[in-house]
Amino acid sequence: MNDFFIVFQEIFKQDFMIKALITGIFIAISCSLLGVFLVLKNMSLIGDGLAHVSFAAIAIGLLVSDKPIIISIPIVIVASFLVLLLKEKAKIDADATIGLLSSFSIAVGVIIASVAKGFNIDLFSYLFGSILFISPSEMILSGILAIILIVLVLLFYNDLFSITFDENFAKISGIKVRRVNYLLSVLISVTIVLGIRIVGTMLISSLIVFPSVSALQISKGFKRTLMFSVIFSMIAVVLGIIFLIF
């Protein structure tokens, strides 16, 4: 048992492990908070869809610069706006648009990857994540994002709750529903682009859907659901990293 702790201590003396743990927790907080709203608005899969878009966006980013994250954030934001716009104007349900976007982006990503043969390996690290190779700037960005999200949820808790429960009623209550929806889209997009460094395109959706669906099973109130969702996601990330070691 003593050996176990010594190994443990040694590992967490490593700089990259600390970075992985801290960034992982930041991303888990962002994903799980947003996840509750998305799942309840029947948009659980938007995380998956936008992750696919960011795969294509990262491929484009790698093609034109060495900072693919910066290039892909705006591309993913535009895609998330497209989902909202098609829902508003053309009455196409979000799940259908997400289906269109996912397959289209994967196709674009694969085409770009095979045309520009040079960066295949790097691109694949975005497909499944590479939590041990987080850069300091990515850690800081994830931290800022998590803090912004926590502050927004605290300040606009009642507005967000009202919108999630009954959008029409929220509109009548004078809440700027449209503005809030677009703001959420921006936040989801940034969360996903940063998150795929940790868990990868294929699995980012799990950090959004699993904690919130688990929290929904056990809580009766909205505040508790948010809290449980955050707790579950943090446990998942910490356990994940510990399993990674052994």
Next chain:
Amino acid sequence: MNKNIEVRNLSVAYNNSNVLKDISFNINEGDYIGIVGPNGAGKSTLIKALLNLVKESSGEIIYHIDKKFLGYLPQITETSHKMFPASVFEVISTGLLLKKSFPKLITKEDKKKVEESLKLLNIEELKNKKIGDLSGGQQQRVLLARALVSNPKLLILDEPTSALDPKIRNEFYELLKELNETLKVTIVLISHDIGTIGKYASRLIYLDKTLVFDGTFDEFCHSTDMTEYFGYFSQHQICWRH
């Protein structure tokens, strides 16, 4: 009579087909208006237009009442809110956001108001229950409490009695009557139950894309125009209680 809302030549179109055509009427203070009409007559659309949830394609709606004093009870369906993790208390308190500006916080005073509206609707025991665990009728009463918690002066209800059993339904109508008579709350109510609504509402609006009739229930039953429109038999069926 003081006007609450004026509707002037209102038309609403979805995908280029008119759902409502050239509707004009006033909602006056203290009115109890029953809006009736067949399926697809545009009743819900009219209410949504009154609440600014759909855009008018022509005409206008003029408000003589502060929108903060509107209360709204939406139509509920069996499946709504099935797994939503909110307590009855939380749901009702969203009714108070209408009067708040940033940051919209629920104060101690608000909690008292929520308790009062729970009491008014006789659902105090549901306070901490999860909304999705309630029956349709219970949910409807919770949503009515949400509409009433802000002390509205104009209450708009979209088929409020569809999920209620006959006993609760009568209580519900009695409650609305009381609100209308004692607190002078203006009520606009959509219903399929034209016989019952005739007993309570002071004004009847019959809608079928256009405004077919606007007047008292008595006038409706004695109008020869309406006899022509519905045929003697149907009109008699609607009016049999009179």
